[in-house]
Amino acid sequence: MTRAMRALALAGVAVSAYLTYVHYAGVAPICTTLSDCKRVQSSSYAEFLGVPVALLGALGYAGILGALQLPGERGLLATALLAFTGFGYSLYLTYLEAFEIKAACQWCVVSALLMAALAALAARRVLKTPLPTA
Amino acid sequence: MEAHAAKTWTSRLPRIQSRRRQLGTVALLSALVVGCMIVVGDAARSGSATQSSPPKLALFNGIPQKGYTLGNPDAPVTVTQFIDMQCPFCARFDAQQLPAIVRKYVKPGRVKVELRTLAFLGLDSERGAEAAAAAARQNRLFDFVHVFMSRQGEENSGYVTDEFLRDVASSVPGLSADNVVAGAGGAGVTKAQIDAHIAGVQGTPSFLVGDRLVSSDRVVASIEQQLKNR
Numbered sequence: 001m002t003r004a005m006r007a008l009a010l011a012g013v014a015v016s017a018y019l020t021y022v023h024y025a026g027v028a029p030i031c032t033t034l035s036d037c038k039r040v041q042s043s044s045y046a047e048f049l050g051v052p053v054a055l056l057g058a059l060g061y062a063g064i065l066g067a068l069q070l071p072g073e074r075g076l077l078a079t080a081l082l083a084f085t086g087f088g089y090s091l092y093l094t095y096l097e098a099f100e101i102k103a104a105c106q107w108c109v110v111s112a113l114l115m116a117a118l119a120a121l122a123a124r125r126v127l128k129t130p131l132p133t134a
Numbered sequence: 135m136e137a138h139a140a141k142t143w144t145s146r147l148p149r150i151q152s153r154r155r156q157l158g159t160v161a162l163l164s165a166l167v168v169g170c171m172i173v174v175g176d177a178a179r180s181g182s183a184t185q186s187s188p189p190k191l192a193l194f195n196g197i198p199q200k201g202y203t204l205g206n207p208d209a210p211v212t213v214t215q216f217i218d219m220q221c222p223f224c225a226r227f228d229a230q231q232l233p234a235i236v237r238k239y240v241k242p243g244r245v246k247v248e249l250r251t252l253a254f255l256g257l258d259s260e261r262g263a264e265a266a267a268a269a270a271r272q273n274r275l276f277d278f279v280h281v282f283m284s285r286q287g288e289e290n291s292g293y294v295t296d297e298f299l300r301d302v303a304s305s306v307p308g309l310s311a312d313n314v315v316a317g318a319g320g321a322g323v324t325k326a327q328i329d330a331h332i333a334g335v336q337g338t339p340s341f342l343v344g345d346r347l348v349s350s351d352r353v354v355a356s357i358e359q360q361l362k363n364r
Contacts, residue, residue, distance in 0.1 A: 024349065024351075029336060031336065036254070037336060037337070038254060038335070038336045038337050038338075039254050039255060041336070041337040042218055042221045042223065042224075042254070042255060042337045042338045043221075043255060043289065044179050044222040044289050045175075045179075046223075047222075047223075048171065048175050048178075049174070049175065049178050077156065077160055080157065080160045081160050081163060081164055084160055084161055084163075084164035084165075085164040085167045085168055087164075088164050088165060088167075088168035089168050089171060092168060092172055100289075100290070101255075102256070123157055126153055126156060126157055126160075127153050127154070127157065129153075131152055131153065
């Protein structure tokens with residue numbers, strides 16, 4: 001399970017690092033005709049306190065990768081905390097895309113799915129791990 | 135066998151309950167963090183949307199303006215700027231970077247700026263772009279956009295009303311507010327969209343320096359390079 005989570009987090013780092021590069025370089029992201037990356041990227045929601053949301057995502061995924069390396073209960077719960085927080089914020093961003101910006105960006109959808117999978121696996125990992133004996 | 139299964143299940147029960155409690159606590163903490171992020175982000179956005187510093191229209195004094203062009207029509211370098219009237223990053227560029235570019239390159243006649251107003255963020259963008267087109271027909275586009283950007287409201291809140299446009303237009307000397315409000319038309323927007331499509335623009339603000347698409351932080355360096363190459 002840890003290996004699958006590591007792969008998902010790595011994919012997340014790749015997606016958000018690409019979007020961070022696109023944000024700073026001002027170049028066009030690869031975008032299908034079904035999505036409207038232009039609208040999402042130019043919206044005021046594309047930044048959080050001046051930091052691109054994509055960069056926050058990259059830090060979140062990197063944090064999950066780091067937490068997966070931690071041993072014992074600390075690593076288990078830190079991973080779950082980061083994955084749940086990332087998933088919660090992804091839900092909020094998905095709501096914004098659907099109801100405020102009224103446009104979707106395929107990269108954001110991919111990232112939201114990755115976070116959802118990470119949160120589900122993190123929860124399963126916690127439940128499946130035996131409690132440490134006193 | 136059934137008794138054994140029941141025993142195994144009941145022996146796991148305390149672990150599951152305890153783990154569930156842990157997960158609940160983690161989920162609650164995550165919800166708190168996300169909630170704080172949403173509140174802080176919203177506050178920052180509405181704060182930046184309502185703050186307005188008076189724009190300095192003297193910036194464009196003595197610089198020729200015709201339609202969508204600012205500066206010497208024969209300037210060796212052309213910068214085409216793609217904006218959305220609601221885009222917060224465009225407002226930031228307008229307030230922080232444009233003045234220095236105008237003073238250093240446009241005023242001396244080395245660069246001319248072409249403005250293309252796109253409208254993809256929502257209805258307020260469309261109304262803003264149409265009003266900008268009306269201001270361009272009166273050769274006051276850059277002053278109008280400069281004031282509009284400094285008074286940007288909350289995205290897609292319906293703030294670009296007739297009253298708002300009249301208020302912005304009235305701040306620009308020589309611009310008929312009535313014409314801006316009443317004479318808004320879509321022609322300028324269509325041309326901007328075609329130009330943006332040709333240039334491969336995928337967001338705002340975007341810049342063509344000559345025929346090269348660059349980000350806002352590369353505009354000055356690209357201007358310098360193009361001037362050097364001539």
